[in-house]
């Protein structure tokens with residue numbers, strides 16, 4: 001049975017216009033938001049305990065009774081991890097028949113597969129629509145969205161958010177930036193939504209060949225450094241607003257306001273925790289999906305490092321804020337090429353003749369470009385050019401998605417050849433390092 005406030009929330013969230021949802025979210029007292037979250041958390045825990053094999057097993061192992069769980073801490077060390085999603089069959093997480101599936105990038109082996117209902121996708125679109133409206137997007141605007149569709153979620157959610165707002169939208173997939181540039185005047189796009197490094201490539205064309213007027217640029221996907229953001233804003237003379245989300249989250253979890261001081265998070269559909277915090281309050285983001293019933297995730301470890309920002313935002317929105325993502329708890333590096341894991345480079349390098357077993361790949365920033373630098377020890381007598389050619393061919397053939405991003409100018413390749421034995425001189429190097437400054 002839903003409490004009074006939860007019933008009102010469902011009504012506003014599902015049926016009312018985006019404008020009234022936004023108004024409602026803005027005027028709801030903090031105490032009411034917390035009550036909604038606590039109610040929803042209790043409900044999803046009880047639901048998953050009955051229907052989700054994985055979660056039921058975890059409760060059972062620890063001898064916990066779902067009906068006594070009131071808040072995340074009561075679950076002790078029960079979490080859902082990315083490794084759980086990969087290693088166990090989907091049936092262990094599915095609680096009812098799904099309508100659709102999305103994947104995370106499967107570059108490190110099998111992808112994570114996440115199942116949803118159409119309603120759940122719509123819900124995610126409603127949050128994004130509210131965020132876009134708050135940032136000034138409204139009827140009469142013309143959006144071009146170049147997030148990759150395929151098995152990835154963001155393009156679909158954005159398209160549905162625009163539909164919800166009644167805003168003209170082209171969801172084009174991710175073509176070469178030049179193709180979109182040529183059409184910007186034809187279709188009078190004034191809002192661009194894209195991956196940060198793709199935006200840099202588009203902006204370089206615009207800087208040279210001229211800009212059409214934009215009112216807003218929305219970026220999400222890979223990492224936007226301050227240098228990239230400043231450059232894009234300066235070329236177009238338009239604000240860049242960042243979004244934060246993932247396939248596991250079923251779309252967006254947070255969006256910046258125009259003040260750009262952290263992500264205002266969707267507290268209505270997620271309960272967020274930051275765990276294993278350091279002295280500055282940074283730790284790993286953990287979220288529970290409060291509304292999803294197809295494949296709810298209880299205390300999902302996002303592996304992203306962030307912290308809550310204390311105090312109210314100058315914009316006045318009462319939603320809690322998360323700081324910019326500072327890094328990853330695992331070895332993944334989020335960049336222009338995609339979400340890169342060391343395993344990708346293992347698959348690229350393992351059969352290249354002349355490359356010694358110890359290697360390192362560094363992600364650097366050079367001017368306005370992400371650079372993947374292969375640091376390789378060569379076995380005597382092998383030609384460096386031949387190694388470069390072989391590595392490039394392997395990357396192109398084995399990871400076409402990564403290569404497509406290279407073709408869009410979202411990253412460059414570099415090689416550094418070092419004498420045999422020099423990488424191991426100190427101790428075994430990390431295989432993949434992120435050397436970009438935040």
Ligand SMILES: [Zn+2]
Nearest residue numbers: 257313315317
């Ligand atoms: Zn704000």
